[in-house]
Amino acid sequence: MLAAVNAYGQSVVLAGPNARMTALSLKKTPYFCPQCGRPVVIKAGDVNIPHFAHEANSSCDSFSEPESPRHLSGKLDLFNWIASTRDAEMEARLPDRSQRPDILTGTIAVEYQCSAITSSLFRSRTERYNNRLLTPFWLYGGPPIEKKGRYIKLTPFQRLFLRYHSQLGFYFITYYPESKLFSVYGRIIPVTTSLCFAERLDVRISEMPFPPAAVFSSNFTFSLQAFFDEKRKWIDRSRHYNNARTHLLFKSIYEAGRNPHLLPEEIGLPVRTGVAIRNHPVEWQFYIINDQKSGSPEEAAAIVRKRIESGHLKEAILPLAPLMTPEQAAADYIELINELGTGKRADSRSMGAKIQREETFCTAYEKQIIDRLIF
Known part of the structure; x- marks a missing residue:
C-alpha cells in the first residue's frame, strides 16, 4: 500500500x-x-x-490482491496522472471501511486490478460502489492480452472489464506501467466462444485525458468472410472434441434432420451485443430461428432467456455493462435479420454449394452487417 x-x-x-x-x-x-x-x-x-x-x-483484507511491485508501480502512475489535473486521494478510506479504492477522485473510484479475482467479488465490489453513488472505474493490469492471428483471446476474468459505449461498442482499457501506455480495445465482437475481433489503440499516459477518451479510425477492418471461415472451424472442432450426438446444439440440429455445416448463412452472424451470451453465435441464433413462431424481437428475447434457464445457453457476466443482456443481443439479431430481408432460406445441399452461397452472401450483405456493428 x-x-x-x-x-x-x-x-x-x-x-x-x-x-x-x-x-x-x-x-x-x-x-x-x-x-x-x-x-x-x-x-x-x-x-x-x-x-x-x-x-x-x-x-x-484491505485489497483484493497482493501488492505486487507491478501493481504498486501502476497505481502510483495512475495517481500522478489523475492528480495532475484534479483532486485525487490515494487508497481512500470510505466511511464504513467496506472497501478501499486504489484512487478516489470526486465520485469516481479507480480500481487497478492486476491479479485475477472471482466474478462474484468483482461484481459485489462494483455494486457496493454503485450503492454509494460512486462510479467504479476498473483498469485491467494483468498479463498482456493474448493474440491469435487477427483476433484476441479474452479470458473470463478479462471479460469482466468490458464496458459498452454507443461509439466504441464493447471495450475495455488496460494500463502497462512498464511502457507507460494505455491500450484501449474497442469494437469487440465475438467470433468464437473465446476469440474476439477487436481494434486496439495505444495512448501514452501523458497524452490520455481523465476520464479516458478514445477515437478509433473510421476504417473498420472486419471481414465477414473471415468470420464465416472461423465459424466453420469452430463447428469442426466442436464436433471433433465433443460427442456430437450428445452436444446440446448438435443434438438439436441432428434431431431436426439437418447438418450444422449446411445451415443458412443467417444463422451465426456477428452482432455487436453478442458478447452478452457466452456461447458461439451459431448456438443461440439456431435456437432463435428453430423455436420462433412470430419472428419478433420480443419472442427472440424470450427464447434466449428460456434456453439460458434450461442450461442450453450461458449468460455472460458483465458487471460494468448491465444494460447489455442476452435479451438485447437476441433483439438486435432479429432486427438485423429483418433489415437484411433475406427471408427464411433453406439449408445448402453440399459444402461446395454452401461455400458459394457464403461468398454471394458476403458480397451482398457485408456492408449492411458492418454498418450495424459500428455507429
Whole structure:
C-alpha cells in the first residue's frame, strides 16, 4: 500500500519524486493500516518503489490482491496522472471501511486490478460502489492480452472489464506501467466462444485525458468472410472434441434432420451485443430461428432467456455493462435479420454449394452487417 496513518490518524502518501526520501525519514515513526488499524512497516529498498506493508501473518483484507511491485508501480502512475489535473486521494478510506479504492477522485473510484479475482467479488465490489453513488472505474493490469492471428483471446476474468459505449461498442482499457501506455480495445465482437475481433489503440499516459477518451479510425477492418471461415472451424472442432450426438446444439440440429455445416448463412452472424451470451453465435441464433413462431424481437428475447434457464445457453457476466443482456443481443439479431430481408432460406445441399452461397452472401450483405456493428 502507498498510504498509511500515524498514531494521530494523520495520513501520509508515498508518492511523488521525493517518495523514497520521505519513506526513509519516516522509518522510525509508527504507522498503521487505515483499514484494519494494525501496524505497517515502511519498505524503501533500491528495487521496488517505496510503500507500506503489513507485518508478517497479517490477515487484513484491505485489497483484493497482493501488492505486487507491478501493481504498486501502476497505481502510483495512475495517481500522478489523475492528480495532475484534479483532486485525487490515494487508497481512500470510505466511511464504513467496506472497501478501499486504489484512487478516489470526486465520485469516481479507480480500481487497478492486476491479479485475477472471482466474478462474484468483482461484481459485489462494483455494486457496493454503485450503492454509494460512486462510479467504479476498473483498469485491467494483468498479463498482456493474448493474440491469435487477427483476433484476441479474452479470458473470463478479462471479460469482466468490458464496458459498452454507443461509439466504441464493447471495450475495455488496460494500463502497462512498464511502457507507460494505455491500450484501449474497442469494437469487440465475438467470433468464437473465446476469440474476439477487436481494434486496439495505444495512448501514452501523458497524452490520455481523465476520464479516458478514445477515437478509433473510421476504417473498420472486419471481414465477414473471415468470420464465416472461423465459424466453420469452430463447428469442426466442436464436433471433433465433443460427442456430437450428445452436444446440446448438435443434438438439436441432428434431431431436426439437418447438418450444422449446411445451415443458412443467417444463422451465426456477428452482432455487436453478442458478447452478452457466452456461447458461439451459431448456438443461440439456431435456437432463435428453430423455436420462433412470430419472428419478433420480443419472442427472440424470450427464447434466449428460456434456453439460458434450461442450461442450453450461458449468460455472460458483465458487471460494468448491465444494460447489455442476452435479451438485447437476441433483439438486435432479429432486427438485423429483418433489415437484411433475406427471408427464411433453406439449408445448402453440399459444402461446395454452401461455400458459394457464403461468398454471394458476403458480397451482398457485408456492408449492411458492418454498418450495424459500428455507429
